[in-house]
Amino acid sequence: MKHLIVGAGYFGNSLAVSLSKKGEEVIIIDKDMGKISILKDIVTKAIQLDAADKEMLKKVIPSDLNQAVVCIGRSIESNLIVCMILKDLGVKRIVAKCHSPEHEKLLRMMGIDFIVDPEKQMAEHLADRLVDPDIIDYIPLESGFKIIKAHPPKVLLGKKLRELDVRNKHSINIIGIKKRTGDTYNFDMAPGGETMLSTDDIIIAAGREEDISKLF
Numbered sequence: 001m002k003h004l005i006v007g008a009g010y011f012g013n014s015l016a017v018s019l020s021k022k023g024e025e026v027i028i029i030d031k032d033m034g035k036i037s038i039l040k041d042i043v044t045k046a047i048q049l050d051a052a053d054k055e056m057l058k059k060v061i062p063s064d065l066n067q068a069v070v071c072i073g074r075s076i077e078s079n080l081i082v083c084m085i086l087k088d089l090g091v092k093r094i095v096a097k098c099h100s101p102e103h104e105k106l107l108r109m110m111g112i113d114f115i116v117d118p119e120k121q122m123a124e125h126l127a128d129r130l131v132d133p134d135i136i137d138y139i140p141l142e143s144g145f146k147i148i149k150a151h152p153p154k155v156l157l158g159k160k161l162r163e164l165d166v167r168n169k170h171s172i173n174i175i176g177i178k179k180r181t182g183d184t185y186n187f188d189m190a191p192g193g194e195t196m197l198s199t200d201d202i203i204i205a206a207g208r209e210e211d212i213s214k215l216f
Helices: 010-021 033-039 054-060 076-088 101-109 118-131 166-170 209-215
Strands: 002-006 025-030 045-048 067-070 094-097 114-116 135-140 145-150 172-181 184-188 202-208
Touching (some): 002 010, 010 033, 025 054, 054 076, 067 076, 076 094, 076 101, 166 172, 202 209
Parallel strands (some): 002 025, 002 067, 025 045
Antiparallel strands (some): 135 145, 172 184, 172 202
């Protein structure tokens, strides 16, 4: 896929590097040549450009661009202007970084496809980790569901999955288990009823947020 990233600050830089490591084609633009120079040997194209210049932006957008991510951080006005220009240029999918509830509301009014607030999302993620320390990571789903990666709570240790009957007793589905062997983990995507959980295991489970909170 081809990705356009507008803004090479900390967030845009990290996103560009991560996408490039995954083998994606990345075009990143920023007004600051210093920020662009750091990325020129990492991404597909690193271009010094004022993205608020519609005609210049039009010249660097490939016809087969899959999506654009607007990572402009300091100026909400510039962020909104660039989003508007990208929509006018017919970019199919636009992702925008927001900085406040008011900013998010304006982006939604513009019809932006996907809006991210890194600080808010990281704070929510950290809050969950502080409340449920056994949870290593999680993915929020629709309607109050989520998938978690966690160490098994004490109540599940030393018993076979068949005996625990987690699905019926706790309304949670265990969809995978990573078992430690030395310094490595082996992933079992379909653990059987005879599988026994230990403190070193990492379980992948899905369920409602309230059910997960009760168990962990």
